[in-house]
Amino acid sequence: MPELPEVEVIRRGLAPRLVGRRFLAVRIGNKPLRQASPPEELARWLPGRRVERLRRRGKYLVFGLEGGVTLLIHLGMTGRLLLNPPLDRDDHVHLVFTLEEGLTLAFQDVRRFGQVLVFAPGEPLIPLGQVGREPFSRRVTPAWLGEMARGRTRPVKNFLLDGRILAGIGNIYACEILFAAGLHPATPAGALSVADWERLLKETRCILARAIRRGGTTVNDFLNSQGETGLFQLELRVYGRKGEPCRRCGSTIERLVQAGRASFFCPRCQPEKTHF
DNA sequence: CGACACACCTGGATGC
């Protein structure tokens, strides 16, 4: 579900409510998440600590707590962070954080692919070690992307999905970015020209920024911290549109599978590069 | 290096 824009939308919804407030308690369900700190660790490090800042790294939310404690949350495919949700019998709620002033933060995750990890002061934030550069960082340039891709035969789609290079791009936005840049998803990354990388980077930033402004993409599950859907699904050009007409040229959108993930593309707007 | 299978889970859509 949540890619960079969705996580950023959640961050922006949570930050004004959480920053400056203390965690009071954590209630933990009995079903395990894919990766989570043991209940006693959460109970040891969270209660009584003020949230000093809330940032995002790739698809991770990073809660900087008083005293150098860090809480990392990854939403996996179906994770949600909901503020003061109607709390009665809500299914699939695995953690409920209580904060000052009656504030409640619920972690809900149907498939339980999410991660909730607490780190003591000074402890390395292991999951973040693998996270690549932020797409909006000045350190990301067309030249750097070309350098990272030099000699690579892997498809540009897989390159975009590789979170160790660029952080936060998932399957939906990878498809949309390639369409916007006019690149066939199977193009070998090493075959892109400098002009291609310039276009790709420009479209990456443009699409991610627009998706954030639209409140993210709700295909199925995504809800922001207030429980609202996004709107960017109205602007999808190729994702999920197999068999439908391209909005730009009318050709039929096609689907192929790469690295086990569906890629959607327009065969005319994104012609396969046969030689370079 | 990279393709690929498989794993972790549940639920919705589709087909018979």
Next chain:
DNA sequence: TGCATCCAGGTGTGTC
């Protein structure tokens, strides 16, 4: 209506 099958926004491991 029931049941089987496929598919899904993410990440990680292991094999070849």
